[in-house]
Amino acid sequence: MTTLDRLTADLTASMKARTAFQTNTLRQMIAAVRTAAKAGSVARELTEEQVQAVLSAEVKKRRESAQIYMTAGAGERAATETSEADLIESYLPVALSIEQLGVIVSDAIAATGATTIKDMGKVMKVATASAAGLGRLDSKALSERVRSALTGAGEI
Known part of the structure; x- marks a missing residue:
């Protein structure tokens, strides 16, 4: 349905x-x-x-x-x-948790070999594709996680 x-x-x-x-x-x-x-x-x-x-x-x-x-x-x-x-x-799929986002981001960084903020586009593309079937994705939260991981400002 x-x-x-x-x-x-x-x-x-x-x-x-x-x-x-x-x-x-x-x-x-x-x-x-x-x-x-x-x-x-x-x-x-x-x-x-x-x-x-x-x-x-x-x-x-x-x-x-x-x-x-x-x-x-x-x-x-x-x-x-x-x-x-x-x-x-209540009619939307469950949003991805912070932990799930962290796993997706770390997997995407490993898959792309990204090391700098210049690689953010590549990482976002891979992360968005891998999160497609898992639940509702908050793109802003994903972007912030990728940015902090690539700049080394925070944990993944």
């Missing part, structure tokens, strides 16, 4: 259960996926990875909104945004 199918099935179940919060959030997610599918000159069907990318972007938007609401003193709105982000994250 694809993520979009799961969203649709869970929407139907939440509508029957009359859970307004979950229903509204799922409707927003389905709408975001459909909007992404229609973006561009030709409508297309999104792959599973593209659907997950859309959902990841929605999580990021909600986390940023929650932070802004907390700064502005609107705690209730921040809590709602955080709850929505948590619900959306």
